[in-house]
Amino acid sequence: MTPGQAHLVEQLRARFGPKAALTDPTDIEPWLTDWRGRWHGAAPALLQPDSVEAVSFIVTMAREKGVALTPQGGNSSMVGGATPPADGSSLILSLRRLNGIRSVASGHAIAEAGVILETLHAAAATTGQRFPLTLGAKGSATIGGLVSTNAGGTQVLRFGPMRALVEGVEAVLPDGSIHDGLNGLKKDNRGPSIDHLLIGAEGTLGIVTAARLKLVPAVVSRSVAWLGLASPAAALAVLRVLQAQSDRIEGFEILPAESLGAVLGHIPGTRSPLDSRHAWYVLVEATSDCAEPVDLALLLAPLLERGLIADAAIAANESQASAMWRIRDSLSEAERVAFGPATQHDISVAVEAMPAFLASASASVEAAFPGTHASGFGHLGDGNIHFHVRAGRRGGPDWAAQEGEAVSRLVHDLVTAAGGSISAEHGIGQMKRDELARLDPARVAALTAIKRALDPKGMMNPGKLIRPTSP
Numbered sequence: 261m262t263p264g265q266a267h268l269v270e271q272l273r274a275r276f277g278p279k280a281a282l283t284d285p286t287d288i289e290p291w292l293t294d295w296r297g298r299w300h301g302a303a304p305a306l307l308q309p310d311s312v313e314a315v316s317f318i319v320t321m322a323r324e325k326g327v328a329l330t331p332q333g334g335n336s337s338m339v340g341g342a343t344p345p346a347d348g349s350s351l352i353l354s355l356r357r358l359n360g361i362r363s364v365a366s367g368h369a370i371a372e373a374g375v376i377l378e379t380l381h382a383a384a385a386t387t388g389q390r391f392p393l394t395l396g397a398k399g400s401a402t403i404g405g406l407v408s409t410n411a412g413g414t415q416v417l418r419f420g421p422m423r424a425l426v427e428g429v430e431a432v433l434p435d436g437s438i439h440d441g442l443n444g445l446k447k448d449n450r451g452p453s454i455d456h457l458l459i460g461a462e463g464t465l466g467i468v469t470a471a472r473l474k475l476v477p478a479v480v481s482r483s484v485a486w487l488g489l490a491s492p493a494a495a496l497a498v499l500r501v502l503q504a505q506s507d508r509i510e511g512f513e514i515l516p517a518e519s520l521g522a523v524l525g526h527i528p529g530t531r532s533p534l535d536s537r538h539a540w541y542v543l544v545e546a547t548s549d550c551a552e553p554v555d556l557a558l559l560l561a562p563l564l565e566r567g568l569i570a571d572a573a574i575a576a577n578e579s580q581a582s583a584m585w586r587i588r589d590s591l592s593e594a595e596r597v598a599f600g601p602a603t604q605h606d607i608s609v610a611v612e613a614m615p616a617f618l619a620s621a622s623a624s625v626e627a628a629f630p631g632t633h634a635s636g637f638g639h640l641g642d643g644n645i646h647f648h649v650r651a652g653r654r655g656g657p658d659w660a661a662q663e664g665e666a667v668s669r670l671v672h673d674l675v676t677a678a679g680g681s682i683s684a685e686h687g688i689g690q691m692k693r694d695e696l697a698r699l700d701p702a703r704v705a706a707l708t709a710i711k712r713a714l715d716p717k718g719m720m721n722p723g724k725l726i727r728p729t730s731p
Contacts, residue, residue, distance in 0.1 A: 261304035264325030265351060269305050271321060276314050279357075282306040291352055294343045295336055295400075299690065301344035303330070303352045310357040312430065312438060312469045318353060319467060320436030328719045329353045331463040333373060333402030338606070339689030341409065341462050341724050350722060355404045358469060364389075368427060370442055372470045373404025380473070389475040392419040396589060404468045410460035412685030414588075417641035418510045419476070421685065422459065428472040429455040434465070434715040442472045457710070462687055463721040465714050477549035482510075483556040484545045484581035488538030488571040492615035492640065495542050498568050499641055501559075502544065508554045511545035512641035513588050519637050520587065522598035527590045530583070533573040542640075543588050545581075591637055595648060599633075601657055602650040603664045605671050609680035611643040618645065621674045625649050628670055629663065644684035647671060672699060688725045697727065 261269070261283075269281045282288060288306045293299065307329075309315045322329050328350035332342040344350045359374035361383050369391065371380050377391075377398040384391050395401065395413040405411075407429060412421045419425060428441035431454075441455045458466050489495055495514050502509050517539055523530050534541075546554035556574055563569045575581035595602065609617050622634040631654030636645035649667050651659035672682045676699045688696050697704045707726050711718070718729040 261348075262327075264327045265304055268318070268321045268325055268327050268351070269307075272307065272314075272318060275317065276309065276311075280308055280310070280314060282308065288352070291332060291335055291354065292344065294340050296338065299340035299343040301330075301346050301350075302348040303344045303350060304348055306352045306354055308354050308357045312358070312432065315353075315355075315358070315432045315467055315469055316436050316438055319432045319434065322351075322719055323434065323436060323717060326717060326719070327351060328722050329467075330721055331355065331404070331408070331467050333405035333408075334376065334397065334400040336397040336401045336405065337409070337689055338686040339683070339691040341687050341689030341721075342405070343690070345723055353467065355402065355467070355469070358404075359402075362470065364475070366475075368444065368472055368475055370470060370472050371403045373402060373407075373468050375403045377401045377403065377406065384475050385478060387475075388478050390478045391425070391473055392476050393422060393425055403471055403473070407459055407468045407471050408461060408463050409687040410685075412639070412642070412644060414511050414513065414639065416639060416644070416685075417512055418508075423456065425474045426455065426459055426471050427474055429458050429468055430470040431458050431466040431468045434717075434720050438469075439466070442470060444472055460687075462689065462725045464711060464725050465720060467720075479547045480549055480551060481553035482545055482547045482581065483554045484543070484575040484584050485556045485560060486533035486573045486575075486584050487542040487544065487560070487569050488534050488536055489540055489542065489569050490538070491540060492618050494568050495540060495640055496611070496615055498542065498544075498563055501563060501568075502546075505559055506546060506554055508546045508548060509544065509641070510547045511543065513543040513638060514640040514645075515541050515543075515588070515591060515637040516635050517541070518635060519591050519595060522594040523587050523590050526594045526597045527586075530587055530590065533580075533584055533587075534571050536571045538570055543584055545585075592646070595650075599648075599650045601655065601659045602648045603660055603667045603671075605647040605649075605668065605675075605682070606644070606684050606686040607647050607671070607675045607680055607682060608642075608644045608684035609675065609678045611641065613678055613680075614640060614643055614645060617674075617678050617680075618647075621647065621671065621678075624674055625667065625670060629654060629667060631655075632667070643680075669695070676700075690723055693723070693725060693727065696725075 330344040330350045355373040358372045362370040625634040633652045634649045636647040638646045722728045
């Protein structure tokens with residue numbers, strides 16, 4: 261531990277108690293590795309503030325002493341965004357003790373950074389409302405992390421990502437000052453939005469301590485259907501027709517036949533909703549916040565008659581609806597078991613361009629790396645697909661380590677050429693930092709300039725999103 265780090269820990273304990281800073285390696289160890297086991301760091305202390313004032317104290321002292329900080333919530337980052345550097349130069353700043361829900365009112369809630377997403381869901385439900393963002397890590401992901409990564413999920417189609425659901429942010433800026441954006445003003449023209457600068461910044465520009473979040477009426481009923489069809493182009497045509505007929509389409513997930521086969525073959529208790537086989541499948545969900553449900557059968561009938569949909573199954577009850585969603589939620593797990601080594605890409609292109617991109621990108625990758633197999637599944641409705649390239653006949657268990665970087669570079673080149681993004685919902689972290697710099701130097705130059713202006717000592721989450729900066 262450096263003298264500056266030791267002084268910060270000593271002063272923090274003196275003012276806020278022994279729980280505010282842990283130095284026992286046994287307590288720190290679980291938080292040094294990302295949840296996928298890809299990145300491993302080191303940190304001599306784990307800071308645990310339980311108030312905004314304590315966070316401000318930490319950041320102020322860290323700036324004075326030149327101590328770097330790695331903010332961490334549920335440690336569920338997919339890109340190593342919450343893992344400290346391996347050299348022990350940064351202290352972990354955990355927001356997990358800052359976990360109060362300050363208020364739940366009509367149309368909004370104010371939740372602190374350490375509140376677990378599932379906890380917010382439960383709190384909103386007690387008032388007949390819901391927070392319309394969910395994802396697989398809802399039992400561990402925290403509000404601060406979700407804000408800082410502009411998280412997505414399966415409901416972006418209707419409600420947008422985290423950025424669209426945040427009405428204001430409270431945060432400690434790199435100089436230790438507290439930015440309070442929780443007032444909920446609809447009109448505020450005091451220059452560019454500090455709130456929106458912090459959303460998606462991955463903790464590099466400040467520490468989010470609380471957020472004012474949009475709530476919507478709770479779901480009274482939902483209609484879920486499983487569709488079989490010929491192609492992603494047909495799926496997109498179906499989506500546009502449904503959206504033209506109803507503003508209640510909340511989920512629209514696409515997957516190829518091989519992905520369904522992986523689930524059926526490796527996830528116990530799953531079964532195909534359709535007796536017939538098709539090249540592609542779509543899971544569609546419509547919700548209603550009133551007594552009258554959305555009649556998906558009525559909406560889908562003309563599309564079946566036109567041949568856009570080859571076959572469809574409508575969930576007759578909640579159990580069947582959950583079974584359909586279980587297939588979708590099990591795709592990543594099933595593909596790992598069924599297909600072995602793969603490189604995985606969280607990418608987006610314009611919704612209208614996605615069907616053609618899926619075909620052309622798969623062909624390009626398979627031609628460049630003979631023996632591999634590429635396919636995608638996910639959120640067609642918002643242009644975000646999880647594009648996986650599997651080793652196939654090309655390699656064994658270590659294939660991804662040998663060729664994964666080259667494969668990902670090609671995929672990212674194809675995405676960029678299509679005007680898309682190499683990170684649709686998982687963030688940049690450290691995994692995609694260098695690729696972002698290679699593909700979008702103008703963006704990185706602007707981000708670097710902002711970082712140097714707000715955090716001249718480069719102490720906030722160093723090494724994430726952009727390369728470490730120095731004065």
